[in-house]
Amino acid sequence: MSIKLNQNDSDSDKNELDRFDQLMSDDVICISDSSDSLNNEHAQSSTSNNLPQTELPFPDGVVKLTHMSGENKSDDCVTLKDVIQSDKLRKALVTTFVLDMEWLKSHFRADTKLVIVQSYNPTIELQGVLQSADGLTTIVNPEFAGVKYPVMHSKIMLLFYDKYVRFVASSANLIEIDWSIMQNAVFIQDIRFDGSQTFACTQFGTTLAQALRDLSVPEPVVKQLDHMDMSRVRVHIVTSVPTPRARKTYHADAYGMARLAQITRQMRRESAVLRQINPIETDVYCYGSSMGKLSSAYLRDFYCCALGMTWGEIERHTRHMFSPQDVEQRVKVGFHTNDQGNANKFGQVSRMCIKCKTDMFTDADFPSSSMHVIEPAVPRTLVHAKLVLMRTGAERRHGWMYLGSHNFTPGAWGWLNRQQTSLTYVNNYEFGVVIPDICYETVFGRDSVTWHGSKIPLPFKLAWTRYKETDVPCFSD
Numbered sequence: 001m002s003i004k005l006n007q008n009d010s011d012s013d014k015n016e017l018d019r020f021d022q023l024m025s026d027d028v029i030c031i032s033d034s035s036d037s038l039n040n041e042h043a044q045s046s047t048s049n050n051l052p053q054t055e056l057p058f059p060d061g062v063v064k065l066t067h068m069s070g071e072n073k074s075d076d077c078v079t080l081k082d083v084i085q086s087d088k089l090r091k092a093l094v095t096t097f098v099l100d101m102e103w104l105k106s107h108f109r110a111d112t113k114l115v116i117v118q119s120y121n122p123t124i125e126l127q128g129v130l131q132s133a134d135g136l137t138t139i140v141n142p143e144f145a146g147v148k149y150p151v152m153h154s155k156i157m158l159l160f161y162d163k164y165v166r167f168v169a170s171s172a173n174l175i176e177i178d179w180s181i182m183q184n185a186v187f188i189q190d191i192r193f194d195g196s197q198t199f200a201c202t203q204f205g206t207t208l209a210q211a212l213r214d215l216s217v218p219e220p221v222v223k224q225l226d227h228m229d230m231s232r233v234r235v236h237i238v239t240s241v242p243t244p245r246a247r248k249t250y251h252a253d254a255y256g257m258a259r260l261a262q263i264t265r266q267m268r269r270e271s272a273v274l275r276q277i278n279p280i281e282t283d284v285y286c287y288g289s290s291m292g293k294l295s296s297a298y299l300r301d302f303y304c305c306a307l308g309m310t311w312g313e314i315e316r317h318t319r320h321m322f323s324p325q326d327v328e329q330r331v332k333v334g335f336h337t338n339d340q341g342n343a344n345k346f347g348q349v350s351r352m353c354i355k356c357k358t359d360m361f362t363d364a365d366f367p368s369s370s371m372h373v374i375e376p377a378v379p380r381t382l383v384h385a386k387l388v389l390m391r392t393g394a395e396r397r398h399g400w401m402y403l404g405s406h407n408f409t410p411g412a413w414g415w416l417n418r419q420q421t422s423l424t425y426v427n428n429y430e431f432g433v434v435i436p437d438i439c440y441e442t443v444f445g446r447d448s449v450t451w452h453g454s455k456i457p458l459p460f461k462l463a464w465t466r467y468k469e470t471d472v473p474c475f476s477d
Contacts, residue, residue: 056164056190056191056192057190058166058188058189058190059189059190059232060189060232060234060452060454061187061188061189061233061234061235061435062187062188062189062454063185063186063187063188063403063435063451063456063457064076064077064078064185064186064188064457065077065078065183065184065185065186065377065385065457065459066078066079066172066178066179066180066182066183066184066185066186067079067179067180068180068181068183068378068381069180069181069346071378076455076457077457078186078188079179080107080172080174080179081107083157083159083166083168083186083188084107084108084159085159085161085166086107086108086109086112087109088161088162089108089109089112089159089160089161090112090113090160090161090162091112091113091114091115091160092108092112092113092114092115092157092158092159092160093114093115093116093117093156093157093158093212093217093221094114094115094116094117094156094157094158094174095116095117095118095152095154095155095156095157095215095431096116096117096118096119096155096173096174096175097118097119097151097152097153097154097155097173097405098119098173098174098175098178099116099118099173099174099175100174100175100176103174103175103176104116104174111136112136113136113137114136114137114138115138115140115217115218115221116137116138116139116140117140117142117152117154117156117215117216117217118139118140118141118152119150119151119152119153119429120141120150120152121150122141122144122147122150125141126141127141127142127143127144127216128140128141128216129141129216129218138218140215140216140217140218141216142214142215142216142429143216143242143247144242145242145244145246145247145248146242146244146245146246146247147242147244147427148427149411149427150242151411151427151428151429152215152428152429153405153406153407153412153428153429153430154211154215154239154405154429154430154431155169155170155171155172155173155404155405155431156168156169156211156431157170158221158224160193160224161193163192163193163194164190164191164192164193165190165191165193165224165228166188166189166190166191167188167189167190167191167208167233168186168187168188169186169187169403169404169405169431169432169433170184170185170186170187170403170404170405171184171185171186171289171384171385171386171403171404171405172184172186172384177349177350177353178353178384181346181349181350181381182289182350182353182381182382182383182384183376183377183378183381183382183383183384183385183459184384184385184459185385185386185387185403185458185459187235187403187404187433187435189233189235191228191229191230191232191233192228192229193224193227193228193229194227194229195227196227197227197229198226198227199226199227199228199229199230199231200231202230202231202233203236204230204233204235204236204237205225205228205230207236207237207239207252208225208237209222209225209251210239210251210252211237211239211251211252211431212225213251214239214241214250214251214252214429215429234435234436234437235433235434235435235436236263236266236267236433236434236436237431237432237433237434238256238259238260238263238402238404238406238430238431238432238433238434239252239255239259239429239430239431240255240256240259240406240412240413240414240426240428240429240430240431241255241426241429242426242427242428242429243255243414243425243426255414255425255426256406256412256413256414256425256426256430257301257302257305257413257414257415257416258305258414258416258425260305260306260402260413260434261304261305261308263308263434264305264306264307264308264390264400264434265308266308267308267400267434267436268308270436271436271437273392273393273398274308274392274398274399277307277309277392278317278318278392279307279309279314279317279318279322279330280318280321280322280326281392281393281394281396282307282330282390282391282392282399283330283331283332283390283391283392283396284302284303284306284330284331284332284388284389284390284391285332285334285372285387285388285389285390285391285464286302286331286332286333286334286387286388286408287333287334287335287374287383287385287386287387287388287408287460288335288386288406288407288408288409288412289353289354289355289382289383289384289385289386289407290354290355290356290407290409291335291355291356291357291360291361291407291408291409291473292360292407292408292409292410292411292412293360293363293366293409293410294333294360294366294367294370294408294410295365295366295367296324296325296327296328296365296367297324298410298415299327299328299331299333299367299370300324300327301415301416302331302413303327303330303331306388306390307390328367328369328370329369329370331367331370332370332372332464333367333370333371333372333408334372334373334374334460334464335356335371335372335374335473335474336354336373336374336382336383336473336474337373337467337471337472337473337474338471338472338473338474338475339471340373340376340382340474341354341382341474341475343380344380344381344382345380345381346381346382350381350382351382351474352476353382353384354382354384354474354476355476356473356474356475356476357475357476357477358475358477361472361473361475368467369466371466371467371471371473372464372465372466372467373464373465373466373467373471374460374461374464375460375461375463375464376459376460377457377458377459377460377461378459382474383459383460385403385459386402386403386404386405386406386407386408386432387401387402387403387458387459388401388402388406388408389401389402389438389440391440396440397439397440397441398438398439398440399438399440400434400435400436400437400438401434401435401438401449401451401456402432402433402434402435403432403433403435404430404431404432404433405430405431405432406430406432410427411426411427411428412426412427412428412430413426413430414426414427435451435456437451437452438450438451438456439451440462442462442463447461447462449462
């Protein structure tokens with residue numbers, strides 16, 4: 001492969017956001033570009049596009065689970081083949097933490113143009129853009145300036161068909177086990193595409209463009225977003241970007257839990273239910289397949305961001321009847337136990353994907369009272385999905401859901417850097433979506449999670465149980 005180093009497309013610098021009030025800012029910077037440059041191939045073939053929204057497979061967005069090997073296939077599940085639909089696909093952008101190139105390419109036609117953003121080791125590999133000799137495959141190694149532990153963990157797909165683009169956000173790497181023996185969650189929405197039109201800018205389109213530019217995606221690919229009609233997209237994008245001082249260019253003004261706080265504040269303005277939120281009647285369920293170094297203070301910061309409130313606002317709202325200790329009862333951290341890891345039917349191959357170090361759990365500051373056992377929807381399997389469920393109200397019926405690549409770790413969600421005591425606010429590249437207006441119910445023992453009347457399948461049951469004294473996480477060391 002020939003190597004061409006990537007160049008930043010913007011000279012604007014962003015200072016680190018190091019005060020909580022700044023991190024909770026309502027403002028989102030809009031990146032706009034008046035350039036009319038189009039991909040010539042698309043401009044020539046898409047001059048006429050009157051595809052009705054009703055003819056798109058998923059015009060309003062759906063959540064699916066990856067199909068588990070040996071299980072009956074239901075409408076709730078998809079395979080990578082289902083998602084890609086290679087017979088209709090023209091080109092694709094995909095991002096992944098772990099990549100099996102041979103397995104991935106078996107899902108595409110040989111003539112499909114691919115742009116792949118991957119994680120890599122910057123001590124032995126170059127940052128930049130690498131292109132195959134035939135020009136069909138482009139590999140992007142994004143910026144890792146000053147990052148001690150480089151992790152590009154985002155899982156995004158933009159799949160280009162003749163008249164629409166399929167947007168995909170998920171927790172699944174582009175390897176076989178993540179689509180066969182590990183339960184992952186996938187958000188899919190089909191968006192009308194017309195290369196002859198430039199559609200109005202939306203908040204979703206702006207944040208998606210910011211995310212792609214932060215990942216060093218080539219600008220001709222980013223410019224394709226101008227020709228996508230995103231007016232029906234209702235989800236919000238949350239990204240994380242490594243933020244050491246050595247990094248010079250940021251395309252968004254907040255990342256990780258700071259970005260989550262912006263979204264939850266916006267949803268509170270737009271939703272009568274969330275506007276009246278009562279912290280005493282609000283629980284936040286956090287699940288990931290990797291466990292980070294948690295503390296009571298970290299849970300408090302995340303809880304504030306999940307509610308879109310500062311700690312002072314929570315205290316005033318509850319008349320000082322809500323303490324930091326109460327947060328450990330409201331933030332429920334789900335993680336597989338060691339017994340579940342040992343009992344899973346796919347053995348060590350599956351267990352090795354669940355990551356928790358013993359010293360993190362045994363640390364004196366670890367909030368062990370927040371730990372909960374999850375019950376997978378498919379018995380004796382392990383869940384690789386990364387989800388946050390916010391449930392509020394006396395019966396915890398209303399709220400929102402996050403789905404994407406963020407594990408519940410400081411490396412993924414970042415930490416609120418108030419005093420600039422750390423060089424880094426966020427360590428990883430991450431990407432996910434917040435789905436608003438979720439309804440949670442359990443009727444006659446059966447879970448029901450819906451979004452504007454559409455079913456959302458979960459990889460685990462809604463009822464979580466607190467760790468017993470004998471329970472320990474599924475350790476990876």
